[in-house]
Amino acid sequence: MKMVRYVVVCAAILWAVACAPKSEVDRKVDELLGQMTLQEKIGQMNQLSGGAWVAEQARNGMVGSILNCVDPAEINAVQKAAVEESRLGIPVLVSRDVIHGFRTIFPIPLGLAATFDPDIVEQGARISAIEATASGVRWTFSPMLDVARDPRWGRVAEGSGEDPYLDVQMGLAMVRGYQGDDLSDPTAMAACIKHFVGYGAAEGGRDYNSTMISERSLRNTYFPAFKATADAGAATLMTSFNEIDGIPSTGNRWLLKDILRDEWGWDGMVVTDWNSAGEMIAHGFSRDLKHSAEQAVNAGVDMDMMSYGFIQYMEELVKEGKVSETEIDRAVRNILKLKFELGLFENPYVDETLSAQVDYAPEHLAAAKQAAIESAILLQNKGGVLPLDKVRTILVTGPLADAPYEQMGTWAFDGQKEHTVTPLEALRKEYDVIWEPGLKYSRDKDKSSFPKVRAAASRADAALVFVGEEAILSGEAHSLSDICLQGAQSELIAEVAKAGKPVVVVVMAGRPLTIGRDLANCDAMLYSFHPGTMGGPAIADLIKGKAVPSGKSPMTFLHDAGQAPFYYNHNNTGRPCNGTETLLEDIPIAAGQTSLGCTSYYLDTGYGPLFPFGYGLSYTEFEYGKPMIEDADLTEDDVIMASVELRNTGKYEATEVVQLYVRDLVGSVVRPVKELKGFQRVQLAPGESRTVTFALPVSELAFWNIDMEYVVEPGDFTLWIAGDSDSGEPVAFSVK
Ligand code: BGC
Numbered sequence: 001m002k003m004v005r006y007v008v009v010c011a012a013i014l015w016a017v018a019c020a021p022k023s024e025v026d027r028k029v030d031e032l033l034g035q036m037t038l039q040e041k042i043g044q045m046n047q048l049s050g051g052a053w054v055a056e057q058a059r060n061g062m063v064g065s066i067l068n069c070v071d072p073a074e075i076n077a078v079q080k081a082a083v084e085e086s087r088l089g090i091p092v093l094v095s096r097d098v099i100h101g102f103r104t105i106f107p108i109p110l111g112l113a114a115t116f117d118p119d120i121v122e123q124g125a126r127i128s129a130i131e132a133t134a135s136g137v138r139w140t141f142s143p144m145l146d147v148a149r150d151p152r153w154g155r156v157a158e159g160s161g162e163d164p165y166l167d168v169q170m171g172l173a174m175v176r177g178y179q180g181d182d183l184s185d186p187t188a189m190a191a192c193i194k195h196f197v198g199y200g201a202a203e204g205g206r207d208y209n210s211t212m213i214s215e216r217s218l219r220n221t222y223f224p225a226f227k228a229t230a231d232a233g234a235a236t237l238m239t240s241f242n243e244i245d246g247i248p249s250t251g252n253r254w255l256l257k258d259i260l261r262d263e264w265g266w267d268g269m270v271v272t273d274w275n276s277a278g279e280m281i282a283h284g285f286s287r288d289l290k291h292s293a294e295q296a297v298n299a300g301v302d303m304d305m306m307s308y309g310f311i312q313y314m315e316e317l318v319k320e321g322k323v324s325e326t327e328i329d330r331a332v333r334n335i336l337k338l339k340f341e342l343g344l345f346e347n348p349y350v351d352e353t354l355s356a357q358v359d360y361a362p363e364h365l366a367a368a369k370q371a372a373i374e375s376a377i378l379l380q381n382k383g384g385v386l387p388l389d390k391v392r393t394i395l396v397t398g399p400l401a402d403a404p405y406e407q408m409g410t411w412a413f414d415g416q417k418e419h420t421v422t423p424l425e426a427l428r429k430e431y432d433v434i435w436e437p438g439l440k441y442s443r444d445k446d447k448s449s450f451p452k453v454r455a456a457a458s459r460a461d462a463a464l465v466f467v468g469e470e471a472i473l474s475g476e477a478h479s480l481s482d483i484c485l486q487g488a489q490s491e492l493i494a495e496v497a498k499a500g501k502p503v504v505v506v507v508m509a510g511r512p513l514t515i516g517r518d519l520a521n522c523d524a525m526l527y528s529f530h531p532g533t534m535g536g537p538a539i540a541d542l543i544k545g546k547a548v549p550s551g552k553s554p555m556t557f558l559h560d561a562g563q564a565p566f567y568y569n570h571n572n573t574g575r576p577c578n579g580t581e582t583l584l585e586d587i588p589i590a591a592g593q594t595s596l597g598c599t600s601y602y603l604d605t606g607y608g609p610l611f612p613f614g615y616g617l618s619y620t621e622f623e624y625g626k627p628m629i630e631d632a633d634l635t636e637d638d639v640i641m642a643s644v645e646l647r648n649t650g651k652y653e654a655t656e657v658v659q660l661y662v663r664d665l666v667g668s669v670v671r672p673v674k675e676l677k678g679f680q681r682v683q684l685a686p687g688e689s690r691t692v693t694f695a696l697p698v699s700e701l702a703f704w705n706i707d708m709e710y711v712v713e714p715g716d717f718t719l720w721i722a723g724d725s726d727s728g729e730p731v732a733f734s735v736k
Pocket of ligand 1: 097141274
C-alpha cells in the first residue's frame, strides 16, 4: 500500500514538473542549445587556465570558462572573442579562487570560523565579491565545506574546522555574501561548494589521500553543509580529489546523481577539481584520459577543469555511444543556465576602471580588521598580563611580526602585500617598540641573534613574540606530520622568557599547532591563525585593550600530532577514559598487563586535548548558571526552549560565544558524545548579566539511523550551555 502511494506521488510530481511553465531562463537555454553543434556544446564544458591566449579558443567556441585570469583588460579581450567573434556569441565564465578575500584579505577561513559570527563572515564574502567582480571575476571556488579533523592536513586552513554545524553556518554565510539575493547583480559572484566530498578525511592528514567513510558518516557528518548550501541556492559544486571506498568522487555516480540531483533535487552546475578527471588514471579507476572523460560525464560532471579530456575525446565518445547526447545536453544546460542567471549575455564586459575604485576601500579594510579581531583566540593569560594597557616599552620579535606576505595566509593570490599592515607597524603607533626579528622566517634555525633578543627583552617592559607558520606551510599539498612550531621558534620564546619580563606570544598559523611546550614559556598566548591584510591593527588593538578577544577554537588543539584525528564530537568507546589515566612516568616497572585500567587513551599524551573545540578566553570573566529547560518532556514537533544566565564578572565589556551542545544518550547507532546545536555572540558590560535563550526545534536532533532514515529517535538527551565543548552543567530532557 505504501509503495502504491509512493508511485502515485512520484508520478504526480513528474507530471507537475513536465507541465510547469518553463522559466524565462530555461526557455533561453533551450533556444540556444537548439542552435549548438555537438562540438560547441563540448566547448562549453571545457574550463581552461589563463587569459589572453585563451581568446583563440573562445573565438572557436572551444572554452566555456576560464580560471586564474584577473586582469580586466585580458578578461575583456577573451570575452570579446567569445561574444563578438564566435559563431553563437556565448560569453565565457570567469572564475578564481577567491577564498578569504580578493584584494582585501580577511582571516583564513579557519580563522573566520573562529569568530562564530556568520554576519562578519557574510560581510567578508560580500566584500570579496565586490572586489573580485570589479576585476571581472563572476565565479569563486569557495566555500570549502570539508569537515576536517586532522590538523596535519594543510587544507584545514581553508575550511571551518571539525564541526558539521559550524560548517553549515559558515558555509551559508559565505554563499549569501558571494551571491547576494540576485545573481544577475553585477557584484554577485557564483559560489562553488567544494570539495564534494570527504576530502577532509584524507587518511593520516596527507593531502589527496584515500578515505574510507561509511554512507552513514557521509550523511551525518560530511553532507550537511553541502545539503544546506545546495538548498540555499549555491550555484555550483566542485568534486573532490579523493576516493571514498575505492571510488573517486569525480567518477562517483551515486554522489553526483543519486544524492545530489535525485535526492536533494539540486539544479546547479558541477565542475571537477583541477584535473581530478585525469587523476582517475593515477587512482587506477580510469584506463586513460578518454575513459576518465566518459566516467566523469556519465557520473554527472558538467564541466572539466583542466584535464583536457572532454575537449579531446567527448565527440568521439558520443559517436561511439559511450556518452549520450542527453548527458551532454544536461551538462551544457546547467552551464548556460548559470551564464544567463549571472546576466553575462547582457553584461559580458567589466569596466576596466572599476577595480581601482573599489579595491581596499576603507570600509573593506575596516571589516577585515573587525574579522581579524573577532577571530583571535586567547588561549592563556596568566595573571591577566593582557591587555598591555599600562606598558610603554615593548620588545617585538619573531618571524611573523613583520611578514606582510605570510600573514595573509594560504590562497591569497590577489592580495598585495604592500597593503598589509603588520603587527610591528601597528604596535609602533601604540608603544615605544624595540624591534629585533630574532629569526628571519618560521623555519629559520639560525639562533645567532638570540643573545641580542634577550638583551633587548631585558630593556623592555614586556616582550611580544610573533611566531607561527609561513603561508606556504598550510593549504593545498602542505601537510605536516609534526605540527609544532618550526625552526627555532620555540627556542626563541624560551630565550625571551629568560629575561624575566612578561612574555606574550602571538601565533599566526594555518592550523592549530601543538603549542603546549610554548605555553609553559609565556604568560599569554593569542592565537590568530593567519589574520589577513588588517591583522596588524587588529592584534595591536587586542594587545592594547582597545578590543577584547572573543574567538573560539573551531578545531581541537592537540598536545601532540600523534593524537590526530581528534574531535570533540566523537563516539564513545566501550571503555571511555575516566580521567584517571596512568601516564608513562607513573607506570611501575614490571607492571601487570591490566594494571593500568584498560581505558581508551595514550600512555604519553593521556586522553584529553590541549584545548577543546569552542575554547577561548576573554580579558573579562564570564560566569554561567545552570541551564534551564522550559519543558523537559517533549515530542518531535516541539521546540526545546533552553536558557542560561550569563554574567560578566570581570572588568571589561566583552563578547562571549555561548554554545549549546546536546547528547542523544542511546541510539539505534552510537551517537556522538556531544554535538554543537547552536551558538550566540553575547556582549555584556562589566557586572551585567543576561538570560541567553536558545529555541532548538526537536526536529534538529534528527540523524541517519540504523535503517538509514533521517529521524529523531525518542529517548533521553543531555544538554549543555557553555563557553566551550568541555564545560557546563548537564541538564536532561526527553523526547517521546
Ligand atoms: C584545488 C581547488 C581549487 C582549484 C582551482 C585545486 O588544486 O583543490 O580547491 O579551487 O585547484 O584553483
